[in-house]
Amino acid sequence: MHKFSLVWPVMALSLFLTACEENNKLPCGKADPIRELEWVEEFTALVEESCSSVQLSLFQAKYRRNTVYFLRVTDPRANVAFSVSLYNCEGLMIREFGSDDQEEFQKKVSQQEVIYRCESEL
Numbered sequence: 001m002h003k004f005s006l007v008w009p010v011m012a013l014s015l016f017l018t019a020c021e022e023n024n025k026l027p028c029g030k031a032d033p034i035r036e037l038e039w040v041e042e043f044t045a046l047v048e049e050s051c052s053s054v055q056l057s058l059f060q061a062k063y064r065r066n067t068v069y070f071l072r073v074t075d076p077r078a079n080v081a082f083s084v085s086l087y088n089c090e091g092l093m094i095r096e097f098g099s100d101d102q103e104e105f106q107k108k109v110s111q112q113e114v115i116y117r118c119e120s121e122l
Contacts, residue, residue, distance in 0.1 A: 027060055027067040028089035034116055039091030040069065044116050047071065051118035054078050058116040061109050063095065068109070074117065
């Protein structure tokens with residue numbers, strides 16, 4: 001009977017830990033980083049203001065197992081030099097990749113996903 005009485009607390013703890021693990025799998029612990037991370041929301045507003053001549057995209061990715069964000073020109077009409085700055089969940093720049101680092105960027109930055117895109121008016 002004692003073994004049976006331990007089953008429920010163990011199951012409840014297991015369920016709780018599973019729920020916590022799922023929450024930790026969210027990027028920066030947020031379901032919607034654009035609306036839930038203040039700096040990302042402010043960043044997208046600034047991007048929108050300057051998006052009159054070229055398409056820009058905000059990416060979410062993984063770098064060294066951490067969620068990062070970066071902005072890139074994704075307009076097929078634009079020919080720009082490769083340059084990317086990675087930002088962590090707090091909005092701090094943690095790494096810059098220049099034109100000579102494009103191959104390293106492709107190897108080290110994975111799971112790249114566009115989470116916001118502004119379209120130019122041209």
